[in-house]
Amino acid sequence: MRDAEILVGYDGSTDASVALDWALAEAERSGQPVRLAYVFEWLTVASWVGPGVAPGVWPDDTARRQVDDLVRKAAADATAAHPGLTITGEVYDGPPALVLQERSADAGLLVLGSRGHGGFGGLLTGSTAVAVAAHAHCPVVVVRDGTAGGPDAPVAVGVDGSEPSLVALGFAAERAAQRRVSLRVLHAWTPGPDGAAGKPDEQAAVEEALEPWRRTYPELDMTLDLVAGSPAGTLIESSRSAQLVVVGSRGRGGLAGMLLGSVSQQVIQHAGCPVAVVRER
Structure with a gap:
């Protein structure tokens, strides 16, 4: 499914931004569209939902609107930096691992940061990355901030x-x-x-x-x-x-x-x- 979109788990964290950069570079080579996916789990909004987003009390419609703005801005910034690509952003509701697994059925590649905030907290040290990699319907790439290996590396x-x-x-x-x-x-x-x-x-x-x-x-x-x-x-x-x-x-x-x-x-x-x-x- 090389023509299918690249799905990026995005929550505004530094590592999610690194994953997005990796996905955009991959899309530049392949021409695939990119979709940012923020998985909004209502039970997590009382702690952390995004940079510059105020913590809310469940259920918090204001926090949800702030998350929508966060994803929309990230997609717009990515489009401005990569005008030749089709880039969209969407917010989904539900458990992060389950939602990403379901969405991967229509994706050609799923890209995740190594750690994140909110719904992606504990990635790599907990069960989320393992669950997604085990059950996703497409290849999963886990990207870590500050990793080695330049563009000429094998x-x-x-x-x-x-x-x-x-x-x-x-x-x-x-x-x-x-x-x-x-x-x-x-x-x-x-x-x-x-x-x-x-x-x-x-x-x-x-x-x-x-x-x-x-x-x-x-x-x-x-x-x-x-x-x-x-x-x-x-x-x-x-x-x-x-x-x-x-x-x-x-x-x-x-x-x-x-x-x-x-x-x-x-x-x-x-x-x-x-x-x-x-x-x-």
Whole structure:
């Protein structure tokens, strides 16, 4: 759904603004429309609803109008800075994670800041990011303020042979080709008691998975690194020098009933650059 809109979880916080900037840069490359989504949960308005917005008492129509103004101004400012893009803003009512999951069904990409105020408070340290990444109908990108990796840094992706990781590989290859940067494909293996690598056919299997993307993007510099260590640790370390790390929602070791694997969760929590969690629609 490359023509579908980029949905940005926006609450006016610094990290939400960083996520919006990332989404706008992505839209400049893809031409996709951008929609700012403020999820207004009435139970939170007694604490914090937005910068410059006075706390209210539930239910507070004044706070709701202030939030509408906040989102409308953010969309207008973004449009002024990016006149070639279609940018809209909308306020939704309900639990943030649930609303974003529902709205993601019509989106091509969902972008979130690492932390926020109001409905997005506790993101990454609580359950909101995990819930959204696990249940969203489109890829989810979590952007952290002050992350490393400039415009020439590579895109990194973890591949373990599972179907979700192969879907993630396609997403990563497309983004790397679009950005004209290299793609670093990482496959982590655990040394045996004698220090030897895992199955000797693992590298061949991953190389075979890369072939369709080498043919699709012949100009793309694609490297495969087999790394001894844990998958999560390998991806987190790679994030220090990447502009984007891409992971599948769960890997080969995940249980069938799990919607988000432990590796994906750890990378979301600790990566030094934006993280894309990709799962099949």
